[in-house]
Amino acid sequence: MASVKKLFENRRMRVRTQLRKKGTGAPRLSIHRSGRHLYAQIIDDQKGTTLAAASTLEKSLKGKVGCNKESAASVGKLIAERGKKAGVEKVVFDRGGFLFHGKVKALADAAREGGLKF
Numbered sequence: 001m002a003s004v005k006k007l008f009e010n011r012r013m014r015v016r017t018q019l020r021k022k023g024t025g026a027p028r029l030s031i032h033r034s035g036r037h038l039y040a041q042i043i044d045d046q047k048g049t050t051l052a053a054a055s056t057l058e059k060s061l062k063g064k065v066g067c068n069k070e071s072a073a074s075v076g077k078l079i080a081e082r083g084k085k086a087g088v089e090k091v092v093f094d095r096g097g098f099l100f101h102g103k104v105k106a107l108a109d110a111a112r113e114g115g116l117k118f
Helices: 004-022 069-085 103-113
Strands: 028-033 038-044 049-055 092-094
Touching: 004 092, 028 103, 038 069, 038 103, 049 069, 069 103
Parallel strands: 028 092
Antiparallel strands: 028 038, 038 049
């Protein structure tokens, strides 16, 4: 029987492989979700640099308690704002090994509302 960590790693690699196959050359909106916090980065893989980042650890978001859908939406709006400031309009969404529901979906929807296209 496969472990939970192994299943997660398989999903993460499957998502990353599909993003490479598309080959759009657009920056990647990568997310990570821990037990307490949510992190988002816009990464230019061709240059190997992070263009924008946001997380629930931000001082402006510290007032929100825990990592819930509301704080995920705040991070999504913040990453969209910072991405647009960095000159990024179109991204590819890298959900990692996380399923697209709950906090991940809330972040993605808020980033779309903020003006990022994916």
